[in-house]
Amino acid sequence: MITIKVKILLRQHVGAPCKPIVEVGQKVKKGELIAEPTGLGANIHASVYGKVDEVTDTYISIEADENQPDEYVKIKETDSYLDAIKEAGIVGAGGAGFPASVKLNTKLDGGVVIANAAECEPILEHNMVFCEEHPDVIVRGLKYMIEITGADKAYIAIKPIHREAMLALAKACKDEPKVEVKYLPNMYPAGDERVIVREILGIELKPGALPLEANTVISNIETIKNITRAIEDRRPVITKDITVAGRVHGAENHGKVFLDVPIGVPVETYIQQAGGIIEPYGEVVLGGPFTGNHGELDSPITKTLGGILVSMPFPQTTKKLGIIACECGGQEPRLKQIAAAMGTEVVAEEKCKRMVEVNGRFRCELPGICPGQAEKVLKLKSQGAEAVLIGNCED
Numbered sequence: 001m002i003t004i005k006v007k008i009l010l011r012q013h014v015g016a017p018c019k020p021i022v023e024v025g026q027k028v029k030k031g032e033l034i035a036e037p038t039g040l041g042a043n044i045h046a047s048v049y050g051k052v053d054e055v056t057d058t059y060i061s062i063e064a065d066e067n068q069p070d071e072y073v074k075i076k077e078t079d080s081y082l083d084a085i086k087e088a089g090i091v092g093a094g095g096a097g098f099p100a101s102v103k104l105n106t107k108l109d110g111g112v113v114i115a116n117a118a119e120c121e122p123i124l125e126h127n128m129v130f131c132e133e134h135p136d137v138i139v140r141g142l143k144y145m146i147e148i149t150g151a152d153k154a155y156i157a158i159k160p161i162h163r164e165a166m167l168a169l170a171k172a173c174k175d176e177p178k179v180e181v182k183y184l185p186n187m188y189p190a191g192d193e194r195v196i197v198r199e200i201l202g203i204e205l206k207p208g209a210l211p212l213e214a215n216t217v218i219s220n221i222e223t224i225k226n227i228t229r230a231i232e233d234r235r236p237v238i239t240k241d242i243t244v245a246g247r248v249h250g251a252e253n254h255g256k257v258f259l260d261v262p263i264g265v266p267v268e269t270y271i272q273q274a275g276g277i278i279e280p281y282g283e284v285v286l287g288g289p290f291t292g293n294h295g296e297l298d299s300p301i302t303k304t305l306g307g308i309l310v311s312m313p314f315p316q317t318t319k320k321l322g323i324i325a326c327e328c329g330g331q332e333p334r335l336k337q338i339a340a341a342m343g344t345e346v347v348a349e350e351k352c353k354r355m356v357e358v359n360g361r362f363r364c365e366l367p368g369i370c371p372g373q374a375e376k377v378l379k380l381k382s383q384g385a386e387a388v389l390i391g392n393c394e395d
Helices: 081-087 125-132 134-148 163-172 192-201 223-235 267-274 332-341 374-382
Strands: 005-009 031-037 051-053 059-064 112-117 153-158 179-183 216-220 237-245 256-262 285-286 294-295 307-310 321-325 344-352 356-360 359-364 387-390
Touching: 005 223, 031 285, 051 285, 059 267, 059 359, 081 134, 081 223, 112 134, 112 192, 112 223, 125 163, 125 223, 125 256, 134 153, 134 163, 134 179, 134 216, 134 223, 153 163, 153 192, 163 179, 163 267, 192 216, 216 223, 223 237, 256 267, 267 285, 267 307, 321 332, 321 374, 332 387, 344 374
Parallel strands: 112 153, 112 216, 153 179, 237 307, 321 344, 321 387
Antiparallel strands: 005 059, 051 059, 237 256, 285 294, 285 307, 356 359
């Protein structure tokens, strides 16, 4: 038994929160549908056997039974692969949370589907571990995606530094003429969709453009894993693969990977299973070191959570800070949060000079190809900054 209660958030996807379809006191089974989308969104299922303990506008709490069988409630029979993906509640597991059934509901005549095996954020390792152990699942998932979209070809985009995973995937697709491994550069953010399209297909997408404009659909490794399971095993999304790392006993040098942990379990559970926190520490970061956000020990695991990182204590300073934000890394709210934890204030703000505004949101012109920031630093200094906190990805 892992924990007594799980808290399953009603919004762990792009779109509005789901609507609960269970009541307090109701007994539920693992895999049972407990919430449905009201618009753009994805089905949510119970991750454990137990009794509904609380229902709010933001989450459903389930008091888990002591006995937790491996069996789960399968999704209903469907007429198509796409319907199975929708029923299973699959969303982009790499962090975006976009419903997979919506993304794949397109026709790619002459196009390609791509598995994003970049493991983009440093430290995270769970995608590579799964690829090493189950590469065939990814290859089968890509073949389903080809069939759904009518694409001509599938590529697996991976950095050669992930040698064991790369070799396992290459071996798994050796006899698959439509599936091929392609190499990404060892840089951040190699997993950005525009970078993948640029490096794999040689097409430069404009800021804000989607891969679909290059006749391409890109899905994260774990998303493809879930697609295969939904089609072959009628399995809903009830678990998540995670990496625990940082100031954690046994995980401080290399992250510790946990595959298929129940959604809704507090992150502290797996910090403890990895070895427990090394004191003192700064904060718990949910996600990767570049784009992750502050979390609490009782924050629940979601469909999009990949990393649980325990940071070093924040250095304290009395220097007034200027910040430079970038789409590829920390944004202004996150940088201000870090500044506050450092005991200081932000007196000036700038954006990386690659940033351009597209439909009300700032985007990077060339992700992974960073300019110098001397001009921005001098401007921050003129506004009273004594040091700079920067959120861009390279220089």
